[in-house]
Amino acid sequence: MISIRYTSLIATITLVLVSWAATAAAAPNCGLNNGKPATGEPIPIGSINGVTGPDDFSSSAKAADAYFKCLNANGGINGRPVKYITADDQWRPDVATQVATKLVKDDKVVAMIGSNSIIECSVNAPLYERENVMVIDIAVAHECVLSKNIAPVNQGPRLSGVGMLRYASEHLGVKKVACVIWNLPGGPPWLCGGFAEWGKRHGVTVQNVVVDPSSSDYTSAMLQAVALNPDAILLNFTKGGIIQSLSAAEEQDLGGKYKFLSLASGYVVGLPDAIGAYWKDRFWTELEFTPLNGTGADNQNWIAIMDAYGSKSDPRDTFSQGGYLAAKIATEAMLKLDPARIDRASVSDALRAVTGFKSDMLCNPWYVGDGKRHNANHAGMIAIAHDGGWKPEGACVEIDDPELDDVFAAEAARAK
């Protein structure tokens, strides 16, 4: 009897300890982690995202918002909370200009963190440079990787596509690609043109199929692509365009005849389920960060912060990972500053000084620096649609895009 009671006691204690350990492991980790709400003078930080329109790019801002809420509940930036102000540019250049001006001049934000918009960079980059506002964002447009004051945490669609093509040529035997893309300003020359440039160095032919973004006819786009007699069809769309393309391709039973590839914009949690069982092991996407279900400490922390401080409806996608990283980078940079002297100039200097930022969510260390442009994330992974989810394939691969020649040269010079 006594031995049974003793055994039960040990079991109970063990259960309590394991539960406590599991809870402790899942607890979010952000900033000072002191459990004290920050009550000092707020630090305004902004974000501009394309929400109302053809697609919703708000997940990076939602993740950054969750991170800053965690930060504010744990001491803030040495006692000062972050006041995170987000704006929707409605996919319109005029609105993007208005909201950026308000954030920079009226709200006097010290930085822009977690922005994600197809037009924001091109419209507002001059304003940010003029007003010395540093931007840590998710790059979607070419200008996001060409600007002195904008440093994306992700690869951007160009590097993502090159990474996808590199994998396809080395592992899937692809030699000829139909690059299907929306007819948006700058898109086809930068993306498909860039892929063709990479292809010339590696014996891969890339030809364009340009689609009007307002078109409802993706069957014709697929027929155009097939008429080029490719080995693979690379889709340069957001998830809406991908679903339309794959629906049209499935209708024509093209999935078994051509390899269907996507940029990182295809790496969305519910996408394999939405496109259906036909596309099992037939649709590949590139990853700008490590897999969403990665077990590394930082990736698990991202999930924990989203669970504790985000909404259930906030997407846990690759852009959300980027928003988390952007917020974390900004936080670590600001924590090194005297809280009484945090202003735009000091924050911009601190962000430019970021170097060697490591995370298990990134394939290589991230940095900003004093360069004229920034594209530090240039290695990625691949995943394939499998049983309603994504299955990672292989390890991180360096992306050898010709456009990165200047970046690689600068990195090599710094290493000497």
Next chain:
Amino acid sequence: MTLLPFLAAGIGTGSVYALSGVGLVVLYRSSGTLNFAFGALGAIAAYCTWSVLRLGVPPALAWVAGIAVSTAGSFLYGLLIAPLLRNRERTVRSVGTLGFALFILGCTGLIWGEAVPRRLTFPTDHYFVLIFGVRVTYTRLLALCIAISMVGAITLLLGRTRLGLSMRSLAADRHLSSLLGIPVVRIDAVAWLISGLFAGVAGLLLADLVALNAVFLTFLVIPAIAAAIFGRLQSLAGTALGGFLAGIAEALLSAEPAVSSYRSAAPFVLALIFITFVGGRHLLAQHE
């Protein structure tokens, strides 16, 4: 590049435009109001159906649920809002439906958003006929058949029934119809009910054929206007035919790389040519 496969692909696009165009004009024929909310009503039907399907409800019931929502929404607008604009010009009444469309768009954004990838499929997607080597699914053919059937049904309703007579009278002159003792509000509400029912059915099909995306489905009304111009806002058959031909033209332009990226302008270019030859004055003079 041979044009024949694109001709076959155009059957699919043509069915989309025919369905959208007829939907726009159906209410115009029965109440004198162009229904710019047709696509939005279809979108909310499609979203509701998608949500109900995820609860494990049998597909047929989910479709009925979606169509019921669009029908109810359209009926309520016809009963509560449309009467407030009854003494205003046609243009104002039509612009009112644009406000309704934007309201529905806002609701779908609030309830469903666009962050989650969605797709709506039908059993008819798996069956097809081969035309010039291109698969044309039964869903696309169904869309075309429904557009044609709607043309026939509304034509019979308007031409052979007392209700239809009242609707035509209402569309021609609301004030005079009221003086003649026609129950204007009731007839209008029935017209909106029919329009909402059709919008729901069309919305489910268009969500399958195009995209389950509220913005896309709502603004399918824009190429639908081009189709409506072919019918001179009067002929449902002309609208359906115009939409079908516009879809074919758009698909055929895909075969020419120099213009393929601008092919979605095809319905408007054709409508412009049509107006130039037929005359814009005919379009407006009959309906003021």
